[in-house]
Amino acid sequence: MQRAAALVRRGCGPRTPSSWGRSQSSAAAEASAVLKVRPERSRRERILTLESMNPQVKAVEYAVRGPIVLKAGEIELELQRGIKKPFTEVIRANIGDAQAMGQQPITFLRQVMALCTYPNLLDSPSFPEDAKKRARRILQACGGNSLGSYSASQGVNCIREDVAAYITRRDGGVPADPDNIYLTTGASDGISTILKILVSGGGKSRTGVMIPIPQYPLYSAVISELDAIQVNYYLDEENCWALNVNELRRAVQEAKDHCDPKVLCIINPGNPTGQVQSRKCIEDVIHFAWEEKLFLLADEVYQDNVYSPDCRFHSFKKVLYEMGPEYSSNVELASFHSTSKGYMGECGYRGGYMEVINLHPEIKGQLVKLLSVRLCPPVSGQAAMDIVVNPPVAGEESFEQFSRAHQMAPDMFYCMKLLEETGICVVPGSGFGQREGTYHFRMTILPPVEKLKTVLQKVKDFHINFLEKYA
Amino acid sequence: MQRAAALVRRGCGPRTPSSWGRSQSSAAAEASAVLKVRPERSRRERILTLESMNPQVKAVEYAVRGPIVLKAGEIELELQRGIKKPFTEVIRANIGDAQAMGQQPITFLRQVMALCTYPNLLDSPSFPEDAKKRARRILQACGGNSLGSYSASQGVNCIREDVAAYITRRDGGVPADPDNIYLTTGASDGISTILKILVSGGGKSRTGVMIPIPQYPLYSAVISELDAIQVNYYLDEENCWALNVNELRRAVQEAKDHCDPKVLCIINPGNPTGQVQSRKCIEDVIHFAWEEKLFLLADEVYQDNVYSPDCRFHSFKKVLYEMGPEYSSNVELASFHSTSKGYMGECGYRGGYMEVINLHPEIKGQLVKLLSVRLCPPVSGQAAMDIVVNPPVAGEESFEQFSRAHQMAPDMFYCMKLLEETGICVVPGSGFGQREGTYHFRMTILPPVEKLKTVLQKVKDFHINFLEKYA
Numbered sequence: 010m011q012r013a014a015a016l017v018r019r020g021c022g023p024r025t026p027s028s029w030g031r032s033q034s035s036a037a038a039e040a041s042a043v044l045k046v047r048p049e050r051s052r053r054e055r056i057l058t059l060e061s062m063n064p065q066v067k068a069v070e071y072a073v074r075g076p077i078v079l080k081a082g083e084i085e086l087e088l089q090r091g092i093k094k095p096f097t098e099v100i101r102a103n104i105g106d107a108q109a110m111g112q113q114p115i116t117f118l119r120q121v122m123a124l125c126t127y128p129n130l131l132d133s134p135s136f137p138e139d140a141k142k143r144a145r146r147i148l149q150a151c152g153g154n155s156l157g158s159y160s161a162s163q164g165v166n167c168i169r170e171d172v173a174a175y176i177t178r179r180d181g182g183v184p185a186d187p188d189n190i191y192l193t194t195g196a197s198d199g200i201s202t203i204l205k206i207l208v209s210g211g212g213k214s215r216t217g218v219m220i221p222i223p224q225y226p227l228y229s230a231v232i233s234e235l236d237a238i239q240v241n242y243y244l245d246e247e248n249c250w251a252l253n254v255n256e257l258r259r260a261v262q263e264a265k266d267h268c269d270p271k272v273l274c275i276i277n278p279g280n281p282t283g284q285v286q287s288r289k290c291i292e293d294v295i296h297f298a299w300e301e302k303l304f305l306l307a308d309e310v311y312q313d314n315v316y317s318p319d320c321r322f323h324s325f326k327k328v329l330y331e332m333g334p335e336y337s338s339n340v341e342l343a344s345f346h347s348t349s350k351g352y353m354g355e356c357g358y359r360g361g362y363m364e365v366i367n368l369h370p371e372i373k374g375q376l377v378k379l380l381s382v383r384l385c386p387p388v389s390g391q392a393a394m395d396i397v398v399n400p401p402v403a404g405e406e407s408f409e410q411f412s413r414a415h416q417m418a419p420d421m422f423y424c425m426k427l428l429e430e431t432g433i434c435v436v437p438g439s440g441f442g443q444r445e446g447t448y449h450f451r452m453t454i455l456p457p458v459e460k461l462k463t464v465l466q467k468v469k470d471f472h473i474n475f476l477e478k479y480a
Numbered sequence: 481m482q483r484a485a486a487l488v489r490r491g492c493g494p495r496t497p498s499s500w501g502r503s504q505s506s507a508a509a510e511a512s513a514v515l516k517v518r519p520e521r522s523r524r525e526r527i528l529t530l531e532s533m534n535p536q537v538k539a540v541e542y543a544v545r546g547p548i549v550l551k552a553g554e555i556e557l558e559l560q561r562g563i564k565k566p567f568t569e570v571i572r573a574n575i576g577d578a579q580a581m582g583q584q585p586i587t588f589l590r591q592v593m594a595l596c597t598y599p600n601l602l603d604s605p606s607f608p609e610d611a612k613k614r615a616r617r618i619l620q621a622c623g624g625n626s627l628g629s630y631s632a633s634q635g636v637n638c639i640r641e642d643v644a645a646y647i648t649r650r651d652g653g654v655p656a657d658p659d660n661i662y663l664t665t666g667a668s669d670g671i672s673t674i675l676k677i678l679v680s681g682g683g684k685s686r687t688g689v690m691i692p693i694p695q696y697p698l699y700s701a702v703i704s705e706l707d708a709i710q711v712n713y714y715l716d717e718e719n720c721w722a723l724n725v726n727e728l729r730r731a732v733q734e735a736k737d738h739c740d741p742k743v744l745c746i747i748n749p750g751n752p753t754g755q756v757q758s759r760k761c762i763e764d765v766i767h768f769a770w771e772e773k774l775f776l777l778a779d780e781v782y783q784d785n786v787y788s789p790d791c792r793f794h795s796f797k798k799v800l801y802e803m804g805p806e807y808s809s810n811v812e813l814a815s816f817h818s819t820s821k822g823y824m825g826e827c828g829y830r831g832g833y834m835e836v837i838n839l840h841p842e843i844k845g846q847l848v849k850l851l852s853v854r855l856c857p858p859v860s861g862q863a864a865m866d867i868v869v870n871p872p873v874a875g876e877e878s879f880e881q882f883s884r885a886h887q888m889a890p891d892m893f894y895c896m897k898l899l900e901e902t903g904i905c906v907v908p909g910s911g912f913g914q915r916e917g918t919y920h921f922r923m924t925i926l927p928p929v930e931k932l933k934t935v936l937q938k939v940k941d942f943h944i945n946f947l948e949k950y951a
Binding site for chain 2: 207
């Protein structure tokens with residue numbers, strides 16, 4: 010009892026309420042009387058110190074915003090004050106914050122958000138109808154038609170419906186249920202919430218959580234906060250940071266000596282490594298989780314940030330369903346997405362969602378209860394999430410501008426996707442000139458007839474899928 | 481190891497990756513082969529169940545959004561479907577959500593938020609200059625001048641400055657330091673964060689957290705999540721739910737048998753009880769915390785919701801400072817405010833702040849680190865907090881409309897405050913008629929000369945203070 014010892018040392022016994030004055034001067038006089046053995050004002054030992062604080066919190070490390078970043082802030086202030094350095098500005102490449110780096114927000118998203126914020130603007134002719142339509146849909150689902158009301162703890166109903174529809178489109182028709190969607194305060198919130206529910210046991214049966222190394226430090230931080238056991242598996246740097254299931258096996262076997270490995274965290278596309286898992290690799294991981302009875306966490310916040318034409322994002326949810334009912338009915342999966350990454354980069358709104366698969370109904374109740382304690386995620390972030398999953402579509406007023414915001418004209422976008430998904434290389438109509446508002450592509454018909462048949466079938470399949478996804 | 485037992489029982493040994501198919505049909509065929517002993521699709525025992533989950537989370541109770549509220553949602557759906565009930569609508573009086581109850585948002589706040597959201601509107605003549613000024617100030621302090629960037633984990637600098645200036649005005653000049661202000665995701669986030677840092681120890685030295693009964697259930701929920709020890713002190717129902725320091729003494733003495741009481745939570749004005757602590761009572765509590773070496777948490781989110789003319793809100797911070805340096809240099813205090821209550825009622829934005837006093841510098845570092853893990857509070861909520869603490873002032877274009885939003889004309893507001901703070905009853909000029917845009921009050925000069933001198937001195941002091949606070 011260090012605190013009690015401090016009290017005794019200075020001889021400050023309990024005082025009755027009558028002995029301390031109401032006015033500042035009398036209280037000050039008394040304080041100096043009490044402390045007369047020391048001429049200078051003395052400070053008692055504090056209650057909350059590095060020694061007395063929560064040791065799990067003390068053990069947390071968070072490099073993304075650690076000492077380097079604090080130092081960067083100091084250097085920026087020094088530069089502002091005119092202190093000379095071998096450089097004139099600090100480039101903050103420590104965090105994925107597109108708008109801080111000068112990326113302009115997507116006009117459509119901000120229009121919808123402004124309309125939701127200040128509904129008087131719904132009468133303004135300077136906002137497009139499709140933006141107004143989105144804003145009305147969101148506001149109608151809010152208490153008192155206002156972003157200022159609390160939402161349901163799980164999130165606004167219609168936004169969860171839009172998220173489910175987005176996932177279904179993204180995954181080529183694998184159904185998503187709005188009841189399995191939980192809107193969150195960024196993806197971090199969802200990840201830490203589900204981990205909080207998962208961790209239990211003591212000693213050798215304490216929950217082990219498998220994470221990639223390198224990892225995004227949210228994972229190690231939350232594991233530390235929860236006093237869970239961190240189980241490292243190493244990504245293969247020699248092989249473009251690929252995930253190797255043999256390494257998962259090694260890690261889980263070793264971990265079983267000192268904990269109960271219960272959770273497997275996957276970051277795909279990787280953060281900080283950027284690798285994109287092949288479909289085969291995802292199947293391997295799902296089978297491994299099934300085999301080892303591990304709860305899967307799939308952090309997929311970078312799903313729209315795949316740059317190599319050789320790579321394609323496959324969601325764990327989709328692959329799980331395609332592996333058949335033994336997997337899709339049994340493997341427990343939570344996957345995460347966010348407004349912060351992709352082409353939107355709306356980090357500040359702290360929007361995100363979690364989709365859960367095969368979660369026990371009683372646990373769903375526990376999850377809602379736990380989320381309820383914090384009332385609800387920011388409703389403005391929920392609205393931002395809605396626009397990320399429900400962007401303008403062809404035929405809507407904002408579609409063209411929005412598509413340009415993808416930094417690609419619609420025909421360029423179509424041809425790029427066709428190439429990426431089928432390997433068929435054609436030329437966008439804009440290279441040849443076309444009437445404004447119409448889009449074409451040009452393809453040669455030189456391949457032999459049999460090959461051409463295959464090519465045309467592929468184009469047809471791609472086209473149907475493309476319309477399903479973007480139209 | 482229940483999960484391992486489940487595996488053995490069904491005879492599903494590990495399978496090699498080569499044994500499971502890529503296509504949905506082959507995987508389905510295989511699954512039915514594996515499960516042929518049972519004609520219906522079978523489910524393995526789940527990893528995450530009520531038995532296996534985090535027992536601290538299971539123990540959480542959260543009545544504000546518990547079964548009654550879930551039932552309310554069901555009844556609303558039934559009413560929508562036309563099912564007859566002895567009532568036609570559900571009145572949600574379970575939660576303090578003003579806008580869901582039809583209260584209109586404050587125009588000025590939403591104008592600033594819309595301008596921040598969609599800065600093109602800064603060129604629109606339909607927004608007032610003072611709103612544009614606030615929006616520019618906020619945007620200039622945001623990364624990339626955008627609400628879509630992450631902010632510093634502690635919150636946007638200029639907003640913390642505005643909060644500190646607000647606290648200084650509110651507390652009649654007691655200084656507040658922006659470095660002691662942490663912007664949060666609603667007050668709940670601040671409360672649970674500081675509690676998370678405070679809880680430590682095992683067995684009989686586990687941290688005890690004193691909370692009022694009745695309490696707001698966030699406290700019991702977070703205490704349960706953290707596996708801390710809840711120490712109840714009872715408010716005195718016979719005495720308008722007043723807090724009695726003798727009851728605090730009883731509670732802390734009894735608690736010392738089984739835990740280390742280290743934190744005292746106060747809710748003032750009370751939630752759910754609505755009582756407002758007298759200045760004397762606050763002094764008593766601060767002295768008690770000093771004496772017992774308790775870290776004080778002052779939940780002051782209802783500071784603008786004081787309705788009785790006999791009551792006045794005093795902040796713990798102000799009283800602490802007025803009690804002199806022995807208290808103001810030693811008592812560790814965290815106090816909380818929010819955008820959700822008061823006249824703003826902007827619950828959905830999840831804005832809030834925490835002010836810490838006498839926090840050890842090393843602990844401040846720990847606090848920033850812990851906040852960093854979640855990156856930052858929603859920037860739109862931070863902006864809303866800025867407008868709550870930085871409303872239009874006399875002379876600004878929006879001041880009159882904003883004052884009406886207080887549902888009181890400026891002269892009515894002045895006279896009401898004068899009465900509340902000095903007991904002097906005068907009549908607003910509007911009762912007599914006055915030129916538009918000017919404000920007066922009428923007072924009689926019937927009291928004897930000596931009394932009149934005192935009265936005029938009081939009016940003078942009040943007026944200076946009023947201008948300091950609102951001008």
